Amino acid sequence: MKHGLNQIVPNVVVCVWLAMGFLIVQPVSAEEKVAATAQPDSTESSVSVSAPMVKGTLPADDPTAAVWNSATLAKFPMSPQVHWPNRILDATVKDLNVRALHDGTNVSILLEYADPTEDPDDSAAVEFMVGDKKAHFAHGQPMAQVEGGPVNIWYWKNKDDKGVDMNAKGFGTIKVQTHQDVKAKGVYANGTWKVVFTRPLATEHPDEDTQITPGGFINIAFAVWDGKKDASGELKEKGSQKAVTSWWNFRAEAPPNYDGYYYAAIAVGLALGFQFVLIRKLKKGHSA
Amino acid sequence: MGPLIKLIVLNVVVYAILKFVVPNVPGSAPLPASLVFLYMMLTTSGFVIFATVSAESKEAFWGPIQRFLTGENIGGLQALRYGVLILFPLLVGWQTYNSTAVSDAPPSENRTIHPAPPGEYTGLSNPISKTPDAIQQGKGFYAAFCSPCHGGNFDGKGPAARGFNPPPANFSDPTTIAMLQESYLFWRIKKGGVGLPIEGMPWKSAMPRWEVELPDEWIWKIIMGEYDGAHQSPRTWE
Numbered sequence: 411m412k413h414g415l416n417q418i419v420p421n422v423v424v425c426v427w428l429a430m431g432f433l434i435v436q437p438v439s440a441e442e443k444v445a446a447t448a449q450p451d452s453t454e455s456s457v458s459v460s461a462p463m464v465k466g467t468l469p470a471d472d473p474t475a476a477v478w479n480s481a482t483l484a485k486f487p488m489s490p491q492v493h494w495p496n497r498i499l500d501a502t503v504k505d506l507n508v509r510a511l512h513d514g515t516n517v518s519i520l521l522e523y524a525d526p527t528e529d530p531d532d533s534a535a536v537e538f539m540v541g542d543k544k545a546h547f548a549h550g551q552p553m554a555q556v557e558g559g560p561v562n563i564w565y566w567k568n569k570d571d572k573g574v575d576m577n578a579k580g581f582g583t584i585k586v587q588t589h590q591d592v593k594a595k596g597v598y599a600n601g602t603w604k605v606v607f608t609r610p611l612a613t614e615h616p617d618e619d620t621q622i623t624p625g626g627f628i629n630i631a632f633a634v635w636d637g638k639k640d641a642s643g644e645l646k647e648k649g650s651q652k653a654v655t656s657w658w659n660f661r662a663e664a665p666p667n668y669d670g671y672y673y674a675a676i677a678v679g680l681a682l683g684f685q686f687v688l689i690r691k692l693k694k695g696h697s698a
Numbered sequence: 699m700g701p702l703i704k705l706i707v708l709n710v711v712v713y714a715i716l717k718f719v720v721p722n723v724p725g726s727a728p729l730p731a732s733l734v735f736l737y738m739m740l741t742t743s744g745f746v747i748f749a750t751v752s753a754e755s756k757e758a759f760w761g762p763i764q765r766f767l768t769g770e771n772i773g774g775l776q777a778l779r780y781g782v783l784i785l786f787p788l789l790v791g792w793q794t795y796n797s798t799a800v801s802d803a804p805p806s807e808n809r810t811i812h813p814a815p816p817g818e819y820t821g822l823s824n825p826i827s828k829t830p831d832a833i834q835q836g837k838g839f840y841a842a843f844c845s846p847c848h849g850g851n852f853d854g855k856g857p858a859a860r861g862f863n864p865p866p867a868n869f870s871d872p873t874t875i876a877m878l879q880e881s882y883l884f885w886r887i888k889k890g891g892v893g894l895p896i897e898g899m900p901w902k903s904a905m906p907r908w909e910v911e912l913p914d915e916w917i918w919k920i921i922m923g924e925y926d927g928a929h930q931s932p933r934t935w936e
Contacts, residue, residue: 458804489861492847493891493904495911499846499858544901546892553900554893555816627804656863657902659804670798677794681787692768 456484458659459630461510461517468511468518473597473604478520481509486632488523488653493548494581501653502526502636502646512662517622518608523634528598530569531637531645534605538562538620538660539629540577547631547657549578562620564607566594568637573607577618581650587618611662625664629657701749701759705742712741809864810897812878819885826918836923839916843908844924852928862904869928876930883921883932888914 460482469475486508490501507522521534539545543559546552550561563584565574573594578584591613596605613619620628632655635647647653716737721728749759766775826832841850846858847866854868867874875883885893891903908917925932 460802487860489904490846490858492858493906497906504860539901544899546901548904551892554889555895556900558901625800653861655861656904658863661804664800667800670795673798674791674795678787678791681790685783685786689768692764695764 455487456508456658458627458661459484459508459510459519461512461519461660461662463624463663463665464511464513466513468513468516468608470516470518470593470606470608471595473520473522473595473606474599477511478509481511481520484508484658486655486658488632488634488655491548491633491650491652491654494551494650496650498647498651501634501651502638503634503653506632506634506653506655508632510660510662512611512622512624514624514665515610516608517611517662518606520604520606521632521634522602522604524601525598525603525634525636526601527636527638528568528603529637529639531567531635531639531648532596532598532603533565533567533635533637534596534603535563535565535633536607537564537631537633540618540620541616545579547654549581549584551580560618562618564592564594564609566596566605566607568596568598571596573609575609575619587615589613589615591615591619622660622662624662627659627661630660631655631657700762701745701755702762705745705749708745709738709741712738807899809899809902811864812882813895813898815882815885819881821879822881822884824880824884824918824921826915826922828922832919833922833926836919836921837927838923839912839920840923840927843912844920847904852924864899864902866904869924869930872930875924875928875932877933879934880918880921880925880932883924884914884917887912887917887920 462481464477464480466477469477484507486506488501488503488506490498492499502525503523505523508519509522510517510519512518519536521536523534525532537547537549538561540560540562544556545559545561547561549563550558552558558579560577560579563576563578565576566572567574571594573590573592575587575590575592576584577587591609593608594605596603598604609619611622611624613621622628633652635652638646640646713734716729716734720726746759750756765772766779772779840848845856847856847862848854848869849856849859849866852869854866854871856866859866869875886905888907888909890907890909891905892900892907894900894903912920921932
């Protein structure tokens with residue numbers, strides 16, 4: 411018996427050593443994972459919009475409310491829309507700042523961008539995929555080898571100052587929905603537009619509206635039109651002539667979850683118990 | 699030197715070599731932490747086997763550990779023992795908390811940059827003779843249609859490029875058009891981003907489907923202009 415114990419104890423000690431080594435190395439590998447997923451070419455831009463959950467009413471009518479500061483700022487560069495004619499090679503808006511909040515029922519998304527002039531036709535839009543099928547970021551353009559789905563577009567124009575809930579599956583197929591769930595409000599000050607879009611996280615029309623489940627990532631893209639008119643009275647940007655972004659990620663944050671603390675407490679208890687048993691056995695081995 | 703000290707020194711040396719020497723060997727790259735850990739574990743296992751072959755060496759190896767954990771009258775080591783006994787459960791708890799915490803990182807996407815083209819686009823040869831005139835014309839078309847995104851310097855840094863993810867290809871990079879055949883470029887220009895197979899994530903690409911705007915002849919000339927301007931040659935099978 412004593413002999414067997416003498417062999418077991420060293421093995422147990424090796425396990426503890428290896429476990430400690432693993433604990434020391436693990437955080438390093440976690441850091442590497444983060445570095446690998448970071449965007450290589452974008453020191454300034456974000457990859458995701460995260461909407462924290464707030465208590466109380468969402469600032470759906472107030473793009474300047476102080477509560478917006480509790481949301482992390484996401485920055486996205488914009489490009490002129492070049493994918494499809496009529497394209498445009500230089501759009502007014504070059505950068506877009508995005509913040510988002512949700513209250514468990516509704517989500518509000520705030521777009522903020524520089525535009526030197528306030529014009530009645532200034533417009534902005536947020537775009538999502540609908541359902542499980544992937545959709546091309548340019549209005550859900552048909553793809554040759556992949557069956558795509560529709561996109562859901564939330565649109566706002568200064569002169570109407572309201573949200574319009576739309577769908578598209580390719581350029582020229584845009585359709586205003588019969589049921590309107592999106593609210594929008596824009597405020598212009600100091601050469602900057604602040605436009606907030608608000609909608610329930612979930613709606614009764616999953617075939618047309620994107621459904622937002624807290625905790626899950628979905629795709630999001632943006633478009634902005636400068637409604638300025640040129641010398642001949644023509645709009646500088648309209649229709650497919652606009653500033654756009656590619657698909658990025660959006661997530662409404664899940665309510666706080668304390669499971670991690672419970673698991674950690676159980677793990678500490680197990681480790682203490684392990685130490686207690688180990689030292690008792692070692693002492694018995696010695697004295698025997 | 700006691701065997702325990704030897705093991706620690708050995709592991710430090712192995713770690714230093716893997717972390718600082720190996721990445722600097724020409725043609726090598728930094729090793730992932732999981733691989734470094736695996737090598738250190740192998741070193742430790744090997745050492746433990748070696749150190750415990752005889753009863754005496756076994757005692758020399760395990761004795762100090764056993765005395766450290768349970769021995770009496772160990773003086774200053776007493777404090778260290780309590781330190782280890784307190785820190786170990788805390789480390790386990792911390793690690794458990796970290797591994798159960800919800801990740802803030804969006805799902806990673808593995809996009810294939812140069813997926814296989816459809817069969818009808820493999821092995822086509824450029825039907826336009828490679829004359830200075832044709833190349834010059836191709837460069838003109840390139841400047842008009844491609845350079846807003848792919849850049850006047852063929853480096854993927856055109857004025858319209860910055861909002862797109864994935865970014866427009868950099869033709870001066872030896873891993874883009876220099877690795878591809880002319881027929882591959884013909885397919886990519888003609889069918890655009892929406893022509894990609896699923897592994898190329900066509901829903902993310904801003905590349906236009908130029909077949910609806912440009913005749914084939916112009917596309918072949920653009921290809922010539924691109925290779926010439928980027929100082930690259932198409933890949934051939936000879």
